Amino acid sequence: MATFLAVNLVKYLCTCGKRQSICRLYLCRHCLKLRCGECVQHEVDTPYCPNCLENLPSAEAKMRKNRCSNCFDCPSCFHTLMTRATSLMVANPDDANKSTPKKMYYMACGFCRWTTRDVGLADQLSSSGGWQDQENEHVKRINSLLDYHRQMSQREKAEKERKKYVKRRTHLYYSDKYGLTSVAAAKRKSIAAMSNLSIKDGDELPTPVEPGETVTDFDPLPEEIFTEAVDLSKVSNMRQRLATPEFQPAFAQNLYPQHKHLLIRKSLRCKECEHNLSKPDFNPVSIKFKIQLIALNHVPEIRILSPAVFLPQKETLVTLTLSNPSVYNTTVHFLSLDDENETGDEVNAKCELPKGELVIARRDDAAMYDDQNQLQQEFKDDPGVIAFRKSNKIGIFMRVKPNLKEGDVKVRFRMQHEYRNTTTALQSEDKEPQIVWLEHTVYMAVGKIQGK
Numbered sequence: 001m002a003t004f005l006a007v008n009l010v011k012y013l014c015t016c017g018k019r020q021s022i023c024r025l026y027l028c029r030h031c032l033k034l035r036c037g038e039c040v041q042h043e044v045d046t047p048y049c050p051n052c053l054e055n056l057p058s059a060e061a062k063m064r065k066n067r068c069s070n071c072f073d074c075p076s077c078f079h080t081l082m083t084r085a086t087s088l089m090v091a092n093p094d095d096a097n098k099s100t101p102k103k104m105y106y107m108a109c110g111f112c113r114w115t116t117r118d119v120g121l122a123d124q125l126s127s128s129g130g131w132q133d134q135e136n137e138h139v140k141r142i143n144s145l146l147d148y149h150r151q152m153s154q155r156e157k158a159e160k161e162r163k164k165y166v167k168r169r170t171h172l173y174y175s176d177k178y179g180l181t182s183v184a185a186a187k188r189k190s191i192a193a194m195s196n197l198s199i200k201d202g203d204e205l206p207t208p209v210e211p212g213e214t215v216t217d218f219d220p221l222p223e224e225i226f227t228e229a230v231d232l233s234k235v236s237n238m239r240q241r242l243a244t245p246e247f248q249p250a251f252a253q254n255l256y257p258q259h260k261h262l263l264i265r266k267s268l269r270c271k272e273c274e275h276n277l278s279k280p281d282f283n284p285v286s287i288k289f290k291i292q293l294i295a296l297n298h299v300p301e302i303r304i305l306s307p308a309v310f311l312p313q314k315e316t317l318v319t320l321t322l323s324n325p326s327v328y329n330t331t332v333h334f335l336s337l338d339d340e341n342e343t344g345d346e347v348n349a350k351c352e353l354p355k356g357e358l359v360i361a362r363r364d365d366a367a368m369y370d371d372q373n374q375l376q377q378e379f380k381d382d383p384g385v386i387a388f389r390k391s392n393k394i395g396i397f398m399r400v401k402p403n404l405k406e407g408d409v410k411v412r413f414r415m416q417h418e419y420r421n422t423t424t425a426l427q428s429e430d431k432e433p434q435i436v437w438l439e440h441t442v443y444m445a446v447g448k449i450q451g452k
C-alpha cells in the first residue's frame with residue numbers, strides 16, 4: 001500500500017514534464033510513453049446517478065439539469081435522503097367511529113435527522129415520491145435570456161458559414177480559365193442561393209430582451225437584528241444557501257430537498273495517438289474497465305524499503321525494492337544522468353545504483369507458496385548487488401551522498417526496462433510479443449539529513 005500512502009516519495013517523469021507517482025500515470029501502448037492525468041484527453045462516457053445508479057444519455061441528463069429525478073439530497077448536510085414509511089390513521093368512510101391505518105411516506109436524513117416534515121412538506125402517498133419541485137419566480141426571465149443567446153449564437157454561426165462561402169467564391173472565378181465555366185456557373189448559382197439564405201437569416205435580428213434593472217435601494221435591516229441574539233439553528237449557512245442559487249433560503253425553515261447531482265463515468269484518451277488509455281464498463285453498476293493502461297501494471301515499481309538517516313557529505317546505503325508487474329521476467333538497467341548538477345533544489349545528492357543487468361522474476365500469484373530457495377538458485381544473485389529476492393520483487397542497494405547540510409535528500413536517476421508489447425502482437429501476423437526498451441526518469445526523496 002506504500003504506493004498509495006507515500007505517493008510523494010518516488011515520482012516518475014511524465015512525457016509532459018510533470019512528475020507523478022506511478023499509480024497516477026498511464027502507459028500508452030501505442031506511443032510507448034508515459035501519460036499523466038494532465039496530458040490526456042478526458043471524455044464523458046455516461047452520466048449516472050451515484051445513488052440509484054441509473055444511467056442516461058448526455059442529452060437527457062442536460063435536460064434534467066444533470067440531476068437525478070428520483071434521488072434527493074439533504075438540504076442541511078447534503079447527505080442522501082432516505083424514504084421513510086409511517087402509518088396515519090384516517091377516518092373510515094363507512095363507519096365514522098372507526099379509523100383505518102394508511103401508509104404514508106416522507107424523507108429523512110440519516111445523518112443530521114432533517115426530515116421533510118421539518119419544513120412542513122406533506123407526506124406522500126407513494127414511496128417513489130411525487131415531490132413537487134419548487135417554482136422559481138424568475139424562470140420566465142431566464143428562459144427569455146437563454147432563447148436570446150441561442151438565437152445570437154445561431155446568427156453568428158450563419159455569418160461564419162457565409163464568410164466561408166464568400167471566400168471560396170473569389171477562388172472560383174479562376175476556374176473559368178480552364179474551361180470549367182459551366183461547372184463553375186452552376187456552383188456559383190448554388191452558393192449565391194446559399195449566401196442569400198444566410199443573409200436573410202441574419203437580417204432577422206433576435207428580439208432583444210429587456211435589459212436588467214439595477215437594484216439601488218435595499219430594505220433596511222430589521223430592528224431585531226441589532227437587539228436580539230441570532231439563533232443559529234434557524235438560519236441557513238452560506239453553503240446551504242448557495243446549494244440552490246435560484247432560491248438561496250436564508251432561514252432553515254425554507255430549506256427544500258434537492259435533486260441529487262449526477263456524476264459521470266469518463267474515459268481517458270492519449271492526445272498523441274488518440275487511443276484509449278482508460279475506458280470503464282458502460283454499466284455504472286460494474287467497477288470493471290474495458291481498457292485500463294495504468295503504468296503500475298506495466299512499469300516496474302520502485303519503493304524505499306525503510307527510511308534512512310543521512311549525514312552531510314557522507315555516503316549512506318539505502319535499500320530499494322523493485323517489483324515486476326509483468327507476467328514475464330523483466331530485465332532492468334539503471335543509468336545515472338551524466339550532466340548531473342547535484343546541488344540544486346530538485347536533486348541534491350549523488351546516487352550510485354547497481355550497474356549491469358538486473359532480472360526480476362515474473363509476477364505469479366501462486367509463487368508465494370513456492371519454495372523461495374528454488375528462486376535463489378534460478379537467478380544466482382550476487383549478494384553485494386541484490387539485497388534479497390522474493391517472488392516478483394528484488395531488493396537493491398543504492399549509495400547516496402548528500403550535497404547539502406540540512407533538509408530533504410533528493411536524487412534522480414534513469415531506469416531502463418524491458419516491455420513486452422502485446423497489442424501489436426495481436427495485430428501483426430506473427431504472434432510473438434514485441435519487446436521494447438522503455439526508459440524513465442525517476443525522482444526520489446530518500447530521507448532527511450540528521451539534525452544536530
Ligand SMILES: [Zn+2]
Pocket residue numbers: 014015016017018034035036037038039
Ligand atoms: Zn503528463
Ligand SMILES: [Zn+2]
Pocket residue numbers: 049050051052053054068069070071260
Ligand atoms: Zn438517482
Ligand SMILES: [Zn+2]
Pocket residue numbers: 074075076077078079109110111112113114
Ligand atoms: Zn442531513
Ligand SMILES: [Zn+2]
Pocket residue numbers: 028029030031032270271272273274275
Ligand atoms: Zn498514445
